[in-house]
Amino acid sequence: MTDSPMFRSPLDPKEQPILDKILIIRDKLSLLKQDRSTYIKSSDVVIHYDDLIVQVDLLNKIRANKRNEQNRVDTVLDDCFQLISLFFLTIGRNQEAPAVYSVISTVKRLLDHLGEAGFYSPKDLESLSHHIDDWQASIERGRDTHPPSLITLLEARIDVCRKKLNELLTALSKLDPQMMGTYEKLVSILRSLSACNTRSKFPAKEVKDFEAQLLKMQEDLHEERLPHEGKTAEQVYAEKVASLSLSDGEVQDGETVVKALLARCLLWVEVIQEKQGKIDERFQETYDKLVKIRNTLEQMNLTQAWSLRETDLYSFQRQLDRVDEARVNGNFMDAEGRPADLHAQRTLLYLLRKSYAFIYQYLVSSEPVSEALLPIYNQLLTLKRCLIEVKRSGGVDSPRELYPYSMKLNSIDNMKKDGKFMVGNDIPEGQASVSALLAECFELAYELREKNQEAAESAHATPSEVQASA
Structure with a gap:
C-alpha cells in the first residue's frame, strides 16, 4: 500500500474509531482495485463511498470547533477519496462530483509546478481552464445528490486552482501576438532540452541543434549571450530565474519576458552540456525513481485506450505525492537535509511535472463508459x-x-x-x-x-x- 506522507499531529482519542473505520475502507478499496477477475460494478463502489461519507459526517461533528485540524485521519481520508474518485471514472460516472476529486488534486499540483518552473504555454492554461469549467458543472449537478461536505471541499479546491490559473494567465497578459509566437517556441525548446537531459544516453547533437535555434532567435532579437566570467552557468541561471518570476504578482512587459526566457534557455544548454545527463549522486535514487515513473506512464500512452483502468494511476499518484511533499520550501533535500544544486533541482522538478502531466492526460481522456463496455x-x-x-x-x-x-x-x-x-x-x-x-x-x-x-x-x-x- 503506497501511503501519503503522514502528519505528525496527535490524534484526538475520539477520532480513533473513525481512523479504524476508514483504514478498513481503504483496505477494501485497495483489494477491489487489485481484483482483475471481473469488471468493477457501480454497486461495488457506492457501498464504500456511502460508508466513507458516514465517517466524514462523524469527523465533522467532532471537529466543529477545530476545522483546521490535520492528522493521520486526513491523509487516510485523502487516500480513500482519491480511490473513490478513480473508481467513479472506472465505472463510467465521469460527470459526477466524486470523479472530480482526483483530477482536481492533480491539476493543483500541475499549476504549482508550472508557476515554480517559471515557464509555460498559454495552451497549457487554456486546457486546464476549460476542464475546470466542466468540473465546476459536475459539482453543481451533484449539489442535491452528494453530501454538502464533499461539495464544499471540491468547491474550495476548484477556487484555489482558479486563483492560481488567473495568476499564471496574468503573467503573460502583456505578450503581443508576435512575442507570443517567440515565447511559445522558447517554451517548447526549453521543455525539449529538459527531456534531452533525462535520456538514458545524452543526445549531444540534438542539444547542439537546439542551441543553434536559440542563437538564431538571439540574433533576430538583437540580444547578446549573457557573460558570466567568474560564475558558473548554474549560478547565472539561478540569478536570472530569481530576477524574473512569472508567478510573483508583477506583470512584466512581453519583450522582457521573452528575452529573459531566451537567456534561461541558453544558460540551461550550457548547464546540461556540462552535466551530460549525470545527476548529483545524492539525488540519484530519487532521479531513478522519477525516471522510471515517467517512462512507465509514457509507455501506457500506447495501450491506454484498451487496457488502462483509472485506478491503476493511484499508486503513481501516491509515489509522486510523497516525492513532492518531501520537499522543503520547494527544494529537494538529500538524506542530511542539504538542498539540491540547480541542475538536480530543475531536472527533478521537470520529471515530477511531466509525470503529473501524463496522469492528468489520462484522467481527462477517460471515457464516460464502464470498463465492462x-x-x-x-x-x-x-x-x-x-x-x-x-x-x-x-x-x-x-x-x-x-x-x-x-x-x-x-x-x-x-x-x-x-x-x-x-x-x-x-x-x-x-x-x-x-x-x-x-x-x-x-x-x-x-x-x-x-x-x-x-x-x-x-x-x-x-x-x-x-x-x-x-
Missing part, C-alpha cells in the same frame, strides 16, 4: 475513425467496400438485449455513450452508401436525363 466502445471509436477517413478520401467505389463495416456494426448492435448492452444480468454504466457512438457509425456508413449510389446513378444516366435534371 470499454472494449465495445473502443471498437466503435476505431470504426468511426475508419469511416471518417473513408469519407474524407472520397468515399467508396462499391457498396461491397462497406460490407466489413456493416457486418461489424450489426454484430455489435445484435449484442443488445432489450435495447441495452448487458453483462450477465448487469447493465453497466455508459449505455447512452455507446449507443450514441453506434448510431454515429451507422449514420456514416449510410451516408457513404447513399453517396456511392448517387454517383452510380449519375454515371449511368443518359445525356438527355442529365440535361432534364439540370
Whole structure:
C-alpha cells in the first residue's frame, strides 16, 4: 500500500474509531482495485463511498470547533477519496462530483509546478481552464445528490486552482501576438532540452541543434549571450530565474519576458552540456525513481485506450505525492537535509511535472463508459475513425467496400438485449455513450452508401436525363 506522507499531529482519542473505520475502507478499496477477475460494478463502489461519507459526517461533528485540524485521519481520508474518485471514472460516472476529486488534486499540483518552473504555454492554461469549467458543472449537478461536505471541499479546491490559473494567465497578459509566437517556441525548446537531459544516453547533437535555434532567435532579437566570467552557468541561471518570476504578482512587459526566457534557455544548454545527463549522486535514487515513473506512464500512452483502468494511476499518484511533499520550501533535500544544486533541482522538478502531466492526460481522456463496455466502445471509436477517413478520401467505389463495416456494426448492435448492452444480468454504466457512438457509425456508413449510389446513378444516366435534371 503506497501511503501519503503522514502528519505528525496527535490524534484526538475520539477520532480513533473513525481512523479504524476508514483504514478498513481503504483496505477494501485497495483489494477491489487489485481484483482483475471481473469488471468493477457501480454497486461495488457506492457501498464504500456511502460508508466513507458516514465517517466524514462523524469527523465533522467532532471537529466543529477545530476545522483546521490535520492528522493521520486526513491523509487516510485523502487516500480513500482519491480511490473513490478513480473508481467513479472506472465505472463510467465521469460527470459526477466524486470523479472530480482526483483530477482536481492533480491539476493543483500541475499549476504549482508550472508557476515554480517559471515557464509555460498559454495552451497549457487554456486546457486546464476549460476542464475546470466542466468540473465546476459536475459539482453543481451533484449539489442535491452528494453530501454538502464533499461539495464544499471540491468547491474550495476548484477556487484555489482558479486563483492560481488567473495568476499564471496574468503573467503573460502583456505578450503581443508576435512575442507570443517567440515565447511559445522558447517554451517548447526549453521543455525539449529538459527531456534531452533525462535520456538514458545524452543526445549531444540534438542539444547542439537546439542551441543553434536559440542563437538564431538571439540574433533576430538583437540580444547578446549573457557573460558570466567568474560564475558558473548554474549560478547565472539561478540569478536570472530569481530576477524574473512569472508567478510573483508583477506583470512584466512581453519583450522582457521573452528575452529573459531566451537567456534561461541558453544558460540551461550550457548547464546540461556540462552535466551530460549525470545527476548529483545524492539525488540519484530519487532521479531513478522519477525516471522510471515517467517512462512507465509514457509507455501506457500506447495501450491506454484498451487496457488502462483509472485506478491503476493511484499508486503513481501516491509515489509522486510523497516525492513532492518531501520537499522543503520547494527544494529537494538529500538524506542530511542539504538542498539540491540547480541542475538536480530543475531536472527533478521537470520529471515530477511531466509525470503529473501524463496522469492528468489520462484522467481527462477517460471515457464516460464502464470498463465492462470499454472494449465495445473502443471498437466503435476505431470504426468511426475508419469511416471518417473513408469519407474524407472520397468515399467508396462499391457498396461491397462497406460490407466489413456493416457486418461489424450489426454484430455489435445484435449484442443488445432489450435495447441495452448487458453483462450477465448487469447493465453497466455508459449505455447512452455507446449507443450514441453506434448510431454515429451507422449514420456514416449510410451516408457513404447513399453517396456511392448517387454517383452510380449519375454515371449511368443518359445525356438527355442529365440535361432534364439540370
